[in-house]
Amino acid sequence: MPVDRNDSTRLVTYSHDGFGLGHLRRTLDIARCVVRDVPESNVLMLIGCPSASLFALPPGIDYIKIPSIIKVDTEIWHMRNLRIDQKKGKALRASIIQKATEVLDPQFFLVDHTPAGVWGELVPTLEVLRRRGATKVLGLRDILDAPEVIRAAWEKKQFYQLINTYYDQVFIYGCRDIFDTASHYGMDREVPEEKISYCGYVCSDGPHATPQQVRRELRVQNQPLVLITAGGGYDAYPMMRACLDAFQLLGKPLPFVPLFITGPLMQRDQQESLWTHAAGLNIRVLTSVEDTLGYMNxxxxxxxxxxYNSLCEVLHLKKKALVVPRAGPSAEQVMRARLFAGRGLIDVLYPQELSAKNLAERIVSDLDRTDFPRHDRAIELCGGRRAARRLLELGEEKVIPTPALRQRSSERVPGFIGQGL
Structure with a gap:
């Protein structure tokens, strides 16, 4: 389906959103770039995130909320709210995705992270789009998990074959010189090189308040400001509670002004626990703010x-950051923290080192340090714009399938195991 940019450009995106806001925010950043580059375009986002209403959508972008799932362990997912089993959950998600896609009839289909969907719910839609000649792209963040874990899982689930069968391109939202995603995860041996594009890191580059505006709003003048935040906040409670304990250990008056933004996905009882402990220390705890970049800046x-998103924002703003990676269930965060710390971009406190004492010492020390973050020329932060432009270019390059190709493309490829990572 070659794309005429004078026609209405239609993109459907899928993000499973089983843990946090990262998949949704990354996809939305790319969608915004598409409608900015092609003003008459339409983007329909198929999302599982329960907090999508927090994000302002420009004209041309809308979403359909599919029933939410939640990751409870490596490769194990449950329905978040509905009391139905996996079989019904898969059928429900698959039917919504397929019907919406058939009606909109997009020229482009962009999938984030899970090649087949979490339970294989994307395969019927991929079949339809393959017959129609749409451009299908799989987008992957820089680090997924330990390489041996991903290679074994993808071989078992036949994901390499699935990518070669259904997808026109794989976009990697990272930089090869920082982390060679294709090589580490076996794609360099299983997927043709011309199918793989490194786009750079995807980071929101929208307008945000100046530091002076934020400080006036917070009534913080010359004191150092320490912001404690972690994206959606679903798994941030242990880190944030340890920070409160660290501030209590430092005693009053604190040599800085702390501000917590818990994130909208933190459980209510955990938020209430933070509010209770923070009140005794006269520390502000917010659930969310519209201008996260402004506060961070x-x-x-x-x-x-x-x-992924938190560290991309830190890099984009060139801020000093003390990073406490999540211990599991995947190795993703520890790997990314170690990689970035090794390049002098951040300071890191590993999960096994997390304590009130260590946090207190490191925060005070990092406020005084001037040796990080270092400038790193290998870091590219234009991933959203580059992914959007490459996507549109792929549509222009697309060749209309011949009848013979259409006949072959209608043959279903069996055997793909649906469970995503």
């Missing part, structure tokens, strides 16, 4: 976790 030090 106003901080002298950011204490956060090693999620």
């Amino acid at each position: 106003a901080a002298d030090l950011v204490v956060t976790m090693a999620g």
